[in-house]
Amino acid sequence: MISNKMVGFVQNNSAIRAMFEEGKRLASIYGKENVYDFSLGNPNVPAPDAVADAIRDILANEDSLMVHGYMSNVGYEDVRTTIAESLNKRFGTSFTMKNLIMTVGAASGLNVIFKTLLNPGDEVIAFSPYFVEYNAYVTNYDGILKEVPCKAPEFVPDPKQLEAAITKKTRAVIINNPNNPTGVVYPVSVIEEIAKVLEAKQKELGTDIYLISDEPYRELVYADAVVPYLPKYYRNTIVGYSFSKSLSLPGERIGYLVIPSEISDFEQIYSAAAIATRILGYVNAPSLMQRVVAKVIEEKTDVAYYDRNRKTLYEMLTGLGFDCVKPEGAFYLWMKTPMEDEKEFCDMAKEYHIILVPGSSFKCSGYVRIAYCVSHETILRSEEAWKQLAEKTLKK
Amino acid sequence: MISNKMVGFVQNNSAIRAMFEEGKRLASIYGKENVYDFSLGNPNVPAPDAVADAIRDILANEDSLMVHGYMSNVGYEDVRTTIAESLNKRFGTSFTMKNLIMTVGAASGLNVIFKTLLNPGDEVIAFSPYFVEYNAYVTNYDGILKEVPCKAPEFVPDPKQLEAAITKKTRAVIINNPNNPTGVVYPVSVIEEIAKVLEAKQKELGTDIYLISDEPYRELVYADAVVPYLPKYYRNTIVGYSFSKSLSLPGERIGYLVIPSEISDFEQIYSAAAIATRILGYVNAPSLMQRVVAKVIEEKTDVAYYDRNRKTLYEMLTGLGFDCVKPEGAFYLWMKTPMEDEKEFCDMAKEYHIILVPGSSFKCSGYVRIAYCVSHETILRSEEAWKQLAEKTLKK
Numbered sequence: 148m149i150s151n152k153m154v155g156f157v158q159n160n161s162a163i164r165a166m167f168e169e170g171k172r173l174a175s176i177y178g179k180e181n182v183y184d185f186s187l188g189n190p191n192v193p194a195p196d197a198v199a200d201a202i203r204d205i206l207a208n209e210d211s212l213m214v215h216g217y218m219s220n221v222g223y224e225d226v227r228t229t230i231a232e233s234l235n236k237r238f239g240t241s242f243t244m245k246n247l248i249m250t251v252g253a254a255s256g257l258n259v260i261f262k263t264l265l266n267p268g269d270e271v272i273a274f275s276p277y278f279v280e281y282n283a284y285v286t287n288y289d290g291i292l293k294e295v296p297c298k299a300p301e302f303v304p305d306p307k308q309l310e311a312a313i314t315k316k317t318r319a320v321i322i323n324n325p326n327n328p329t330g331v332v333y334p335v336s337v338i339e340e341i342a343k344v345l346e347a348k349q350k351e352l353g354t355d356i357y358l359i360s361d362e363p364y365r366e367l368v369y370a371d372a373v374v375p376y377l378p379k380y381y382r383n384t385i386v387g388y389s390f391s392k393s394l395s396l397p398g399e400r401i402g403y404l405v406i407p408s409e410i411s412d413f414e415q416i417y418s419a420a421a422i423a424t425r426i427l428g429y430v431n432a433p434s435l436m437q438r439v440v441a442k443v444i445e446e447k448t449d450v451a452y453y454d455r456n457r458k459t460l461y462e463m464l465t466g467l468g469f470d471c472v473k474p475e476g477a478f479y480l481w482m483k484t485p486m487e488d489e490k491e492f493c494d495m496a497k498e499y500h501i502i503l504v505p506g507s508s509f510k511c512s513g514y515v516r517i518a519y520c521v522s523h524e525t526i527l528r529s530e531e532a533w534k535q536l537a538e539k540t541l542k543k
Numbered sequence: 544m545i546s547n548k549m550v551g552f553v554q555n556n557s558a559i560r561a562m563f564e565e566g567k568r569l570a571s572i573y574g575k576e577n578v579y580d581f582s583l584g585n586p587n588v589p590a591p592d593a594v595a596d597a598i599r600d601i602l603a604n605e606d607s608l609m610v611h612g613y614m615s616n617v618g619y620e621d622v623r624t625t626i627a628e629s630l631n632k633r634f635g636t637s638f639t640m641k642n643l644i645m646t647v648g649a650a651s652g653l654n655v656i657f658k659t660l661l662n663p664g665d666e667v668i669a670f671s672p673y674f675v676e677y678n679a680y681v682t683n684y685d686g687i688l689k690e691v692p693c694k695a696p697e698f699v700p701d702p703k704q705l706e707a708a709i710t711k712k713t714r715a716v717i718i719n720n721p722n723n724p725t726g727v728v729y730p731v732s733v734i735e736e737i738a739k740v741l742e743a744k745q746k747e748l749g750t751d752i753y754l755i756s757d758e759p760y761r762e763l764v765y766a767d768a769v770v771p772y773l774p775k776y777y778r779n780t781i782v783g784y785s786f787s788k789s790l791s792l793p794g795e796r797i798g799y800l801v802i803p804s805e806i807s808d809f810e811q812i813y814s815a816a817a818i819a820t821r822i823l824g825y826v827n828a829p830s831l832m833q834r835v836v837a838k839v840i841e842e843k844t845d846v847a848y849y850d851r852n853r854k855t856l857y858e859m860l861t862g863l864g865f866d867c868v869k870p871e872g873a874f875y876l877w878m879k880t881p882m883e884d885e886k887e888f889c890d891m892a893k894e895y896h897i898i899l900v901p902g903s904s905f906k907c908s909g910y911v912r913i914a915y916c917v918s919h920e921t922i923l924r925s926e927e928a929w930k931q932l933a934e935k936t937l938k939k
Binding site: 148149150151152153156157160164168187189190191193194198199202203206211212214215216217218219220251252254255256257258259262263264265266280283284287288355395396397398399400412415416418419422423425426427428429430431432433434435436 | 544545546547548549552553556560564583585586587589590594595598599602607608610611612613614615616647648650651652653654655658659660661662676679680683684751791792793794795796808811812814815818819821822823824825826827828829830831832
């Protein structure tokens with residue numbers, strides 16, 4: 148028998164991954180080109196050439212024992228310094244390597260922080276719809292995830308509702324900006340209001356409430372959208388970053404935490420997070436990839452590629468009469484389903500070989516997430532299938 | 544404030560890592576060549592050339608989107624198949640990819656298994672001295688680690704004592720063979736007796752007791768020592784492996800779990816372990832390194848290098864009058880300290896720039912662990928320091 152906690156997780160296994168496996172199954176039957184798999188945030192833009200160049204350069208010029216060896220659990224000092232300096236240049240901050248912990252992707256960074264902060268029963272607030280793995284990351288440490296719903300059709304957090312949800316037990320608030328699954332970018336004005344609420348609540352309750360900025364999609368923004376850097380707006384902010392999307396390296400599991408010196412109990416939290424990195428079995432972020440991301444820190448993925456997909460898909464779907472939230476960031480399009488039960492819609496879409504993720508997987512039913520990090524050709528080829536789906540489901 | 548659990552971990556932070564940091568500090572003062580750092584299991588033999596060749600080959604010939612992208616959480620199918628076939632060839636087993644889960648090193652594999660198996664209060668037995676991180680890995684999931692001490696000077700498990708320690712709550716027993724920190728290889732006869740005890744206890748108690756074989760040091764054995772492959776001796780065995788030592792890739796965090804089809808509740812445990820891999824934030828083992836280890840699966844590190852170190856150090860220390868357990872595997876030498884308080888001995892050793900790890904870090908005081916995975920020159924150069932330490936501490 149498996150543990151009781153895992154029984155729950157097995158029963159509610161990630162619908163995203165289930166749809167991904169379903170897409171692979173359909174592709175094996177009908178051919179890859181006849182399946183329109185919009186399920187997974189797996190970038191279709193290859194890593195910049197600079198990544199392979201950096202790997203070859205490191206293999207040729209750096210000591211193998213160092214490149215593949217153990218370092219401090221928080222990561223190589225030179226790598227952390229490079230990243231800190233890059234952040235300082237971009238955001239006018241003054242981080243040093245002592246504010247950085249290299250992590251096994253953003254997912255490990257969040258686990259490290261929750262392991263560090265949460266006692267059983269502590270509350271973490273997330274704005275729904277949200278990346279549903281947050282639930283697991285919080286309950287891993289016996290915390291309780293509380294949802295504060297964003298209102299349609301803007302899907303930005305409501306500071307008033309946040310205020311009402313905060314209790315003495317609130318240890319952290321997660322912000323995921325640009326947002327997965329909606330593609331919305333929360334503007335500065337909303338962030339400023341959230342910061343005001345948190346400051347006031349900290350004072351009122353005599354607690355520290357940490358704002359966890361989960362930003363794997365920071366570099367993926369379109370048109371004029373600007374993603375505020377949260378440590379500049381709220382003192383108790385911790386940032387989780389990943390190179391999965393910015394450099395198309397999701398399988399490599401490489402990211403970092405920024406723990407600013409200004410946060411309450413900084414020394415204690417940084418030390419504990421370093422130890423949590425070790426005892427949770429990550430030990431350290433993959434060594435070669437640490438060295439690679441430092442070498443290509445100024446490289447970015449081909450945002451124009453995703454932008455073209457975004458426009459094509461948005462125009463196609465709205466043209467067919469679907470009701471979509473216009474995405475400003477990430478590579479997801481959030482679409483209202485014609486029927487209330489979006490799972491039914493997903494099942495019908497599957498008949499046309501369109502693979503979607505139901506909104507309930509993000510705690511928001513009546514919507515679906517469409518990951519447009521696919522090839523442009525897939526979007527173009529999917530038009531006929533979408534047309535048939537529209538005819539079948541949209542009221543004339 | 545950090546979580547209560549982490550307060551304990553911060554207070555008892557790994558002495559191994561502390562000594563490693565101390566070694567780095569001394570090296571920065573006295574020069575690297577004047578510090579004899581035997582603290583960390585960080586291989587001094589570079590990865591085989593085949594590793595860099597494989598990386599270059601993959602970059603040149605495989606699709607970047609596949610190499611750096613997401614795959615199933617359990618790892619690439621072709622990689623798992625290659626490893627399964629290699630194990631079958633070596634051990635006469637009949638594993639397929641469906642028995643393999645690629646992991647972020649052995650540490651993540653153990654965390655995945657304990658997350659999968661343990662309910663709060665469940666017991667896991669380890670034979671002391673043992674790698675002290677086991678404690679963290681078990682308490683991460685509110686399990687309780689119970690020690691069954693090995694007797695000096697052989698330091699092999701005593702099946703009778705194991706039998707006495709098993710209760711209705713015993714979910715797992717960890718065996719680490721070759722052993723860290725003692726360098727002892729547990730022989731087949733002991734494994735057979737342990738298997739007998741476990742089978743009988745399972746029947747008596749009506750429970751399943753899983754044997755967790757933690758074998759990062761499997762390939763590092765000397766002279767005629769043979770390391771039994773545990774699934775062949777006990778049905779409910781799960782194997783955790785790492786390429787950290789076998790290919791000198793400790794920083795890359797790459798390993799795997801073998802979950803044989805024959806174990807009780809196989810389907811459920813495999814599915815849950817796959818999900819645990821995801822929700823613990825590993826998501827998947829680093830992708831490029833998965834592909835690399837499959838390509839070089841028949842490569843091994845230079846065991847002769849460690850063997851020379853082993854002989855030189857063992858002869859040097861016994862020649863000086865120290866009482867050592869002759870190592871047969873791994874790259875650790877386990878030495879009795881002349882005084883009862885081995886921490887005092889470590890402090891004295893530090894005065895001669897010799898960095899050791901106290902046995903209490905492995906739950907066995909009166910001994911120290913000497914990691915001889917250093918350069919041969921370091922061992923030779925350390926002789927004078929050892930001589931002075933012997934003069935100061937050994938009774939004439």
